Amino acid sequence: MTLSPTPRSTINRGKHRAVTEREALHAVLDAALVCHLAVVVDGAPLVLPTGFGRDGDTIFLHGSTGARSLREAATGVPVCVAVTLVDGVVYARSVFDHSMNYRSAVVHGTAVPVTDPERKAHALKVLTEHIAPGSWDYARPPTAKELAATSVLALDLTEASVKIRSGPPGDEDEDVAANARWAGVLPLRTHWGEPEPDPLLVGEWAVPEHVTGRD
Amino acid sequence: MTLSPTPRSTINRGKHRAVTEREALHAVLDAALVCHLAVVVDGAPLVLPTGFGRDGDTIFLHGSTGARSLREAATGVPVCVAVTLVDGVVYARSVFDHSMNYRSAVVHGTAVPVTDPERKAHALKVLTEHIAPGSWDYARPPTAKELAATSVLALDLTEASVKIRSGPPGDEDEDVAANARWAGVLPLRTHWGEPEPDPLLVGEWAVPEHVTGRD
Structure with missing residues (x-):
């Protein structure tokens, strides 16, 4: 299944870098921890980072019911969501051709509040498992009050x-032919560090496998 | 010098997390490789990742003269720029208190095109040195044609x-007192990998020190 670009989601610059497979979109979204959610407030743009999770061709966004960007996005206005992973710095022979290696996804649409209790619980499971796989089953489940204090939005992909x-x-070509300067890529890697147990834990605790074994 | 928040740049949620020193703003901006630039196009938000660099209390943004978001931002319309660094995943005892550790900066303003040739060259140096420190002096300088093909915008902080x-x-408190589940932080670290020389290099090349020695 390929993406269905509209004029505003059609890539004008660097067309050779546009990837049209939906699987590539899913892979970029699944590899990132946060997205950037943009809305229009009083005619001006507002962009803020927020947690998200993907379920098929929907992403769920969430935050406090008091968060401004979530409140705005929940009113049926157009939103734009960007997810970006930087993979390295491209050191070219010329200043002009310096660049970055990256994976980038941009989604346009209208975010829809998720209010049905069963679907909201499902969305929160998707969000939790995106940010902390294994935590939905391990951690104490949300209470009714906690569910009520959380806004969840659905955005179609x-x-x-x-x-x-x-x-x-x-x-x-001339710069390559001159062979006068080094050129290459300096990869940027991310990895998980050593788990840092909460100082408020009492007694001896083994770090759970869903934390130690995280990819 | 402290930040000067206006209503739209005042943090409503998690006020205890707002950091008011300008040095903290600078540190967040300096630690990130890309920002997310949001503009309003035909009443809808558009957010895209882009390179940037900081010079005092100005950030410079750049891109191709053909890039839509840069073109829009250059018309004197309001813009919003977000820079986000994710430092770890916070595994709480409850699903609800799961979170992320992060550093986030959001800038509102009007981007101004940098057209004066001397200032544009300065801005490109700032941008280049942010993305690839040492490359401005090492790499082949931009030609007049390359300078003309690059849009640079300045945004006040x-x-x-x-x-x-x-x-x-x-x-x-009840979850802590129950002591029924592990809790802690899984830090997310980034580091530079081994430089990958361009296959088009001819002969033996040592990787330059500004690449191998990058912090």
Whole structure:
């Protein structure tokens, strides 16, 4: 299944970097911990980071019921969500051809509040398992009060674009021929550090496997 | 010097996480490789990742002269820029108190095109040195044609907010007292990988020190 770009989700720059497979969109979304949610407030843009999780061709966004961007997004206005992973810095022979390797997804649509209790619980499970896989079953479940204090929005992935840059610099032919400067990529890696137990834990605790074994 | 928040840049949620020192804003911006630039296009929000660099209390944004978000932002319309660094996942005893540790900066303002040739060259140096420190002096300088093909915007940092979460989970007292589940933080670390030389390099090349020695 391919993406269905509309004019505003059609990539104008660097078309050779547009990736049209829906699987690529899913992979970019699944690899990121936060997205950037943009809404229009009083005619001006507002963009804030927020947690999310993907369920098929829907992403769920959540936050406090008091969060401004979530409140705005819940009123049926257009939203835009960007997810970006930086994979490295591209050191070209020329300043101009310096670049970054990255995976980027941008979604346009209208966010819909998730209010049905059963669907809201499902959305929170998706969100929790995205941010902390294994925690939904391990941690104390949400109370009715906690559920009420959480806003969840659903955003359809129909109108989305993916752009990926990978590989070596794209220097000008003359610069490559001159062979006068080093060029290459400095990869940026992320990895999980050692778990830091809460100082308020009492007694001896083994770190659970869903934390120690996280990919 | 403290930040000067206006209503839209005032943090409503998690006020205890708002950091008011301008140095904290600078530190968050300096630690990130990309920002998310949001503009309003035909009444709808558009947010895209883009490179940037900071010079005092100004950030410079750049991209191709053809890039839609840059073109829109250059017309004197309001913009919003978010920079986010994720530092870890907070595994609470309850699902509800799960969170992330992060450093976040949001800037509101009007982006101004940088057209004066001397200032544009300065802005490109700032941008280049942010993305690839040492490359401005090492790499082949931009030609007049390359300079013309690059849009640079300046955005003042006057209206900005910073929000930082760090440290252990903030579980409810009852959950802490129950001591029934592990809780803690799984830190997310980023580091530079081994430089990957461009396959088009001819002969033996040592990787330059500004690449191998990057912090």
